[in-house]
Amino acid sequence: MVSEGAVGLSADEIDDLARRAQDGDRDALERVLTEIRPRTLNVCRGVLPYNPDAEDACQEALLNIATKIGSWNRRGRFTTWTHVVAVNSARSTYRRMRNQAVASDALQNDNPDPRTTSVIAGTRLDLLEAMETLEREHPQYVEPLLLRDVYGMAYEEIAEQVGAPLGTVKAQIHHGRKLVRPLLRGSA
C-alpha cells in the first residue's frame, strides 16, 4: 500500500506549488493543501494524541495556511512554515478544548487512554500546559522549543523559520528548556 502521503511531492515541488499559490493560482493552492494534509495531520497528532482532536486542529491549520499563505517568506521550506502553523493550530485547539473542559468540569478520569480520550486527558497535556505558562513570560521561546524538542527540527532550520540569528535561537531553546523542565510530568 502507498504511504500516507508525506512525500507525495518532493520538497522542491511543494515549494514551487506554494509560490504559485501565493501568486494567486487557485488550483495550485488546492493542490498544495491536499499534498500537505497528511503531514499536517501528523504534526497535530504529535501533540494531540486523540485523533478527532488532531483532525480538528488539522482543519484549522489548513484554513490558516490557505488564508495566511502570503506570509510565508519563501526563504525556508514551505513545509517548515506549515509545520509551525500546524503546531500553533494544535495549541489553539488545545486551548479551546481546555476551556470547554473546565467549563463542563470534565477533568475527572485519572488514567485515560490517550487514543480514545479527548485532549483534556491526553498524554501531552503537561507539555501543552507548560507551553501556555512559558508563553505568558517568554512568548518568543515557545515556537523554537517545540520545533526543536517535539519535532526534532535542526537549529538552522528553526533559525531560518523564525527569522532570528542561530545563536539567539539556541539561547532561546536553552532558556526555554530550563523554564519548562520543572513543569513536565516525571521531572525531578
Add this chain to the structure above:
Amino acid sequence: MTRLLAAVAALALLASGCSGDDDDLRTGGAGSGGSSSPPTSSASPATPDGGSTKPDLDLAVSEPREDTNYPEVGDPGVDALHYDLALSWTPDTDTLDARETLTFRSTETDDSFQLDFGEPLEVSSVTSRGKDVDFAHQGKDLVVRMPVKKDRRYKVVIEYSGTPEPVDVPVQRSDFNQTGFTITDDHEVWTMQEPWGAHSWYAVNDHPSDKAFYDFTLSVPAPWMGIANGDLLSKEEQDGQTVTRWHLAEPAASYLTTLAFGDYKQTDLTGPRGMPIRIFTPSDEPGTIDGPNLAPAALEWLEKYLGPYPFDTFGIVVVPSNSGMETQTMVTLGNTSYTLSRPVVVHEIAHQWYGDTVTPADWRDLWMNEGMAMYLQAMWESEQSGRPLDITMDEWARSDNELRQYAGPPGDYDPDKWGDDNVYYSAALMWHELRQRVGDDRFFEAVRGWPASQENRSADRETMEQFFEDSTGEELSDFFDDWLLGERTPSRS
C-alpha cells in the same frame, strides 16, 4: 433476484467447467472454459498446455499460520488453493449475488473448518460433491460442519448474496480506516483489502500466509464492466450484462486481490518483452492520466534493480479511493493527484516483487514490503529530481524517533497503528544503512535475489534476515534487531 441468481449459477458452472466436478481435485475446476464456451482470447501465457488455464494447485500449497498481532482473522486449519468467484453486481439494489467454488487443503483433522466471511452477507447454501453441508455464519466467521482430514483436498461451493460492507481496520491514517467492498454514491464498486478486507466480499482464509489461485467471472449491467486481478480472458455482452473473465496465473494472498465494477475505459500499453499492460480509467476521466502512463518506464527501471518482473501481465485500475494498493498484477490507485502520481506508481510496482511474489507470512512483518518499496521509490525520486538520496535519508532520519515513539519500532509496531509511517520510513532508512555497510554490489545482489528465492511464497522475517546474511556474507542479527526493534533510531554510519 431469483432469475439473477440462476444466471450467476449458470455462469459459474461455465467458468468452473462442467465435467469431473469433484473427482479430481488436483486439477479440477480451475477456471478452464467449459467446452460449450471457449475463451475468446488466447490462454494465459503461464499455461502453454493447449488453451487450458488450469493451474497446478500444488503451487498454491502454503503453510498458513495464526497472526502474531491479529489472531482473530484467518484460520491456520485451511490452506486455500483456488478461489473461483462468479460475482454479479446489481447497482439498482446494491446487491452482490455470488457463487464461490473453493478448493482447499485441510491442515488438520477436524469435524469442521472455518473461513472469514462478511457479516452482512447471507449464505443460501454450502455444498460438497453436490450435497448440502451444514454451516453456521456467526459474526465474521463461517463455520462449515464438514469433517476434514489432515492434508486432504476438498472442494466446496458457497452461494451467497447481499450488500457487502467494508470492515474496520486498526489504522490511524488519514487516507482510510476501513477496507474491503466499497459502494460509491453512483453505486459503482471498488475494493482494497489490506490487511483483511477480502472477507467483506468472499469467504476466505484472510491471511497473508495463505496464497491461492484465482478465477473471476464478473457480471454487471452494460456498459459497466467488472475488473479483477490477472489476465482478461474474455469480455462479452450477454442479455444486457457485461461478463468479464479474469484468471490470475500465479497464487496470491487475499489482501492482494482487487475487484471493481463501474464505467471504465481501457487503454493498452506495452511493457518489457512485449508484456501487455491494461490501464482502466473511469470513462468520464478526460484525457490520459500521467502516473499510470509511466508504468512501462517504471517496470523497466525497477527491473534494473530487482530482476525480471515476476508476472505475465500488468495493469492499473483507477478507483474513487484516497489510497493506492499493490494488488497483484492489477494495481489499484485512488483517483487523487497524490495516488496517481509517478512516485506512487513506482512504489506499487516495486511491491510486485516486494510484497506480491514474496509476501510477509505475518502482519508483524509488514515492514518487509513497505520498507523496500519506499526505499526504491526514494531512489527513483532522487534520480528524477537530482536531489541526492543522502539528503532525503537525513531528512527521514530526523523524524525517525518521532515515528518510533508514535507507532512503535517498525518490526514491533503498536497493533492499533497498522501501516503507519514507521514501517515505511524507518524500514527504508534501515535498507539505506545496510547499503552503506555492505556496499552497492552486495546490497543490490541481495535485494534482487530475495524475491526470486521466494517466488510465489509467503516468508517471515527470520527467513529474510538469514537470506540477507548469506547473500552479503555479513552477520546482521544485531543490525536487524536494532533497526526493527529499537525504540530509538540506531546510530547511523
